[in-house]
Amino acid sequence: MDFIVMLTSALIIIGCLYMVLAPFFHQKILTNADLKKSSDNEVIKQEFYATLNEIEMDYKMNKLSEYDYRQLKKEVELFFVELLRDQDQLPELSKEKENKQILEEIQSEIQIELELLRKERGLKG
Amino acid sequence: MHNIGVLTIYLGLAISIYSFIAFIVGVIKQDQKWVNSGKNGVLTLFLLTSLTIVLLLYVLATSQFQFKYVSMYTSSDLPIVYKLSALWAGNAGSLLLWTFLLTMYTTMVAFSNKMKGNPMVPYISTIMLGNAIFFYFILATTTRPFELNDFIPSEGNGLNPMLQDPGMIIHPITLYLGYVGLAVPFAFAIAALILKNVDSFWIRMTRRWTLLAWLFLTLGNLLGGYWAYLELGWGGYWAWDPVENASFMPWLTVTAFLHSVMIQERKGMLKVWNLSLIILSYALTLFGTFLVRSGVLTSVHAFGDTNLGTYFLIFMGIAVIFAMYVMMSRYHLLKKDSDHFESFFSKESSFLINNLILVCAAFAVFWGTIFPLISEAVRGTKVTVGVPFFNTVMSPILLSLLFILAICPLIAWQKSTIKNLQKNFLIPALLTIIVAILLFIMGIRTIYPIIGFTLVAFMLFTHISEIFRGVKARSSVTLENYPIALIRLISKNRRRYGGYTVHFGIALIAIGIIGSQNFSVESMKTVAIGEKINIADFEITYENLAQKSEGLNDIIFAELKVQKNGKHVGYIQPEKIFYSNWQQPSTEVGMISSWQEDLYIVISAWERDLRATFVVRVNPLVKWIWTGGVVVVIGTLFAIWGGRQNQVIPRYRGTVRKVT
Numbered sequence: 001m002d003f004i005v006m007l008t009s010a011l012i013i014i015g016c017l018y019m020v021l022a023p024f025f026h027q028k029i030l031t032n033a034d035l036k037k038s039s040d041n042e043v044i045k046q047e048f049y050a051t052l053n054e055i056e057m058d059y060k061m062n063k064l065s066e067y068d069y070r071q072l073k074k075e076v077e078l079f080f081v082e083l084l085r086d087q088d089q090l091p092e093l094s095k096e097k098e099n100k101q102i103l104e105e106i107q108s109e110i111q112i113e114l115e116l117l118r119k120e121r122g123l124k125g
Numbered sequence: 126m127h128n129i130g131v132l133t134i135y136l137g138l139a140i141s142i143y144s145f146i147a148f149i150v151g152v153i154k155q156d157q158k159w160v161n162s163g164k165n166g167v168l169t170l171f172l173l174t175s176l177t178i179v180l181l182l183y184v185l186a187t188s189q190f191q192f193k194y195v196s197m198y199t200s201s202d203l204p205i206v207y208k209l210s211a212l213w214a215g216n217a218g219s220l221l222l223w224t225f226l227l228t229m230y231t232t233m234v235a236f237s238n239k240m241k242g243n244p245m246v247p248y249i250s251t252i253m254l255g256n257a258i259f260f261y262f263i264l265a266t267t268t269r270p271f272e273l274n275d276f277i278p279s280e281g282n283g284l285n286p287m288l289q290d291p292g293m294i295i296h297p298i299t300l301y302l303g304y305v306g307l308a309v310p311f312a313f314a315i316a317a318l319i320l321k322n323v324d325s326f327w328i329r330m331t332r333r334w335t336l337l338a339w340l341f342l343t344l345g346n347l348l349g350g351y352w353a354y355l356e357l358g359w360g361g362y363w364a365w366d367p368v369e370n371a372s373f374m375p376w377l378t379v380t381a382f383l384h385s386v387m388i389q390e391r392k393g394m395l396k397v398w399n400l401s402l403i404i405l406s407y408a409l410t411l412f413g414t415f416l417v418r419s420g421v422l423t424s425v426h427a428f429g430d431t432n433l434g435t436y437f438l439i440f441m442g443i444a445v446i447f448a449m450y451v452m453m454s455r456y457h458l459l460k461k462d463s464d465h466f467e468s469f470f471s472k473e474s475s476f477l478i479n480n481l482i483l484v485c486a487a488f489a490v491f492w493g494t495i496f497p498l499i500s501e502a503v504r505g506t507k508v509t510v511g512v513p514f515f516n517t518v519m520s521p522i523l524l525s526l527l528f529i530l531a532i533c534p535l536i537a538w539q540k541s542t543i544k545n546l547q548k549n550f551l552i553p554a555l556l557t558i559i560v561a562i563l564l565f566i567m568g569i570r571t572i573y574p575i576i577g578f579t580l581v582a583f584m585l586f587t588h589i590s591e592i593f594r595g596v597k598a599r600s601s602v603t604l605e606n607y608p609i610a611l612i613r614l615i616s617k618n619r620r621r622y623g624g625y626t627v628h629f630g631i632a633l634i635a636i637g638i639i640g641s642q643n644f645s646v647e648s649m650k651t652v653a654i655g656e657k658i659n660i661a662d663f664e665i666t667y668e669n670l671a672q673k674s675e676g677l678n679d680i681i682f683a684e685l686k687v688q689k690n691g692k693h694v695g696y697i698q699p700e701k702i703f704y705s706n707w708q709q710p711s712t713e714v715g716m717i718s719s720w721q722e723d724l725y726i727v728i729s730a731w732e733r734d735l736r737a738t739f740v741v742r743v744n745p746l747v748k749w750i751w752t753g754g755v756v757v758v759i760g761t762l763f764a765i766w767g768g769r770q771n772q773v774i775p776r777y778r779g780t781v782r783k784v785t
Binding site: 005008009012013015016019020021022023024026051054055057058060061062063064065068 | 128129132133136140143144147158159161162164165166168169173176391535536537538542544545548549591594595597598599601602
């Protein structure tokens with residue numbers, strides 16, 4: 001009986017030692033290429049559409065006046081332009097020109113995406 | 126078995142210390158091999174605690190009374206399920222369970238697919254390992270699960286009869302899962318601060334962890350209340366017992382946290398507040414454990430017989446001071462990009478008020494709980510504040526919360542105008558006034574119930590109105606019919622509508638609390654066989670008193686026929702159970718439960734001539750509390766599971782390291 005206990009104890013200790021020491025003897029370790037990439041653009045896109053969607057819903061549900069709705073929508077769009085710039089996902093342009101230009105691009109992109117979505121579902125515009 | 130059990134615990138202590146050091150060395154030397162060794166240490170630790178648990182369950186199940194723990198909490202006649210659940214009947218077993226859950230969570234984080242390649246992993250693991258070292262130290266030195274008896278007793282003491290209840294099998298596990306679960310967002314928060322990652326990455330990554338911990342805390346509290354209601358026989362479900370309060374306080378602060386993080390996610394505000402809330406919540410879980418283990422306060426379920434409480438107090442102190450130091454050292458970064466509130470009439474503001482109310486509630490409970498300790502320190506005598514204090518303080522807090530819950534859904538993010546508010550609130554407000562008038566006509570004259578029920582009605586109407594208008598707005602854009610629009614609206618906004626479902630559950634719970642706290646009636650009467658007890662609309666006829674045996678236990682039970690307004694509604698059989706190995710008998714409440722009320726009968730005493738004394742209570746609306754609890758669970762699960770947002774991995778923007 002004592003022998004079995006000793007054998008089991010020895011196996012447990014050896015197993016534990018193997019587990020913690022093994023990484024020191026392995027040649028291959030994780031490199032950046034193996035690492036999980038963050039779904040960055042996806043997050044920004046999702047949050048952007050979710051926020052716009054909520055503002056639009058708030059407006060349609062009479063929680064916001066038309067003026068506040070347009071104002072907030074513009075603010076959100078500008079906020080995401082800033083965010084994209086922080087993430088180095090926008091080309092470098094002069095700041096003033098850039099904001100205006102990108103905002104217009106984003107607005108037209110949103111419009112196109114929304115229209116496509118509506119067409120897909122066979123809905124009114 | 127003894128040697129292997131002890132070995133696994135000492136090995137666990139050694140490996141937790143080693144892994145802790147390996148992570149630190151790996152981070153300092155920026156050497157991935159050391160970090161990987163630490164990670165493997167975490168996995169080994171989990172395997173070791175699993176083995177320790179299995180060993181302890183085995184000796185419990187096979188009644189090996191040479192082990193002190195087995196002989197103290199089980200007996201050979203105990204059903205197998207209670208032999209196994211004795212794992213958390215005492216300090217040693219429950220702390221082992223805690224350690225097991227902690228190592229399981231640490232492993233899940235260290236090997237998480239979403240965290241693969243993230244430099245926060247070694248830091249998070251180190252913080253969680255700091256906790257594991259503490260628990261292993263306790264298991265190895267103070268409460269040893271495999272401690273042997275000096276001589277082997279022929280029979281064990283048995284399990285406290287009050288714990289021999291299905292509710293008691295689940296209740297402690299759910300609470301531990303909640304308590305330990307909070308270690309994850311705490312570790313993420315501190316790791317993020319150390320790495321100067323002050324955006325909402327850690328909040329997004331731990332959203333499901335926090336919700337899950339909150340869900341388990343909710344379940345733990347509700348199951349505890351349900352058990353107290355059925356097993357303790359005093360007629361209530363919540364006695365503001367120090368240990369109940371211990372699990373209620375973190376529930377309150379985590380509830381606040383779950384709301385305030387939405388503001389940080391959207392506007393980058395309240396960073397310090399959110400960090401403080403998660404540190405506070407985690408500290409409160411340790412404080413709760415200190416209360417239970419130390420025995421400094423009298424409680425139904427305190428099992429303090431060692432100096433464990435002191436250890437927990439010291440550990441809590443170290444954890445809080447360390448966390449506060451890290452937070453203050455990053456204060457300038459946290460304040461840097463902080464936004465501001467645009468309007469007082471916005472969802473952000475209402476969330477902030479909700480937070481302040483919840484934190485005030487937590488403080489009130491904390492103050493009431495520790496007051497006996499303070500009074501003893503100042504005056505030398507322990508003064509317990511009791512139930513009236515808590516009810517007086519918490520009633521207005523509950524009402525304020527209901528009010529905030531009612532108005533919150535109808536306010537927009539960022540900005541709302543008075544005109545819009547008037548438009549949105551008109552119909553719910555009118556309907557609420559009608560409800561208030563109806564309540565008055567129905568004969569309710571006392572102020573708290575009228576305000577309480579009215580606020581609950583207001584809350585339900587605003588939520589229904591919000592959902593209806595959401596469906597209408599969606600339907601107008603997508604041309605979907607209303608049922609489809611409702612399903613899509615809800616399934617595409619799981620977080621929001623899961624939250625609303627939780628609010629519905631809270632409304633049901635509030636109905637139950639207000640009803641049972643204000644309209645309960647109680648009568649204590651000694652009657653002979655054939656005599657009747659009249660209470661509220663009930664007529665209860667005492668028909669028989671008898672005795673039966675169940676295993677080694679003797680049961681005395683009474684048979685009572687129940688009529689309501691002249692109609693037969695059933696029989697009730699309250700019992701007193703006498704255990705062969707336990708001095709105190711336990712109470713089995715006899716009950717007929719309906720949506721309207723519970724008829725709740727306890728047999729208190731009996732004479733040789735078969736006269737018996739009964740405590741009879743009519744507790745209105747209690748069933749709504751348990752139903753509300755189920756709705757809360759459904760809502761939380763709906764918010765946790767599925768949805769595209771939950772699959773997304775946010776970008777890490779903190780300090781970059783070579784090791785991950």
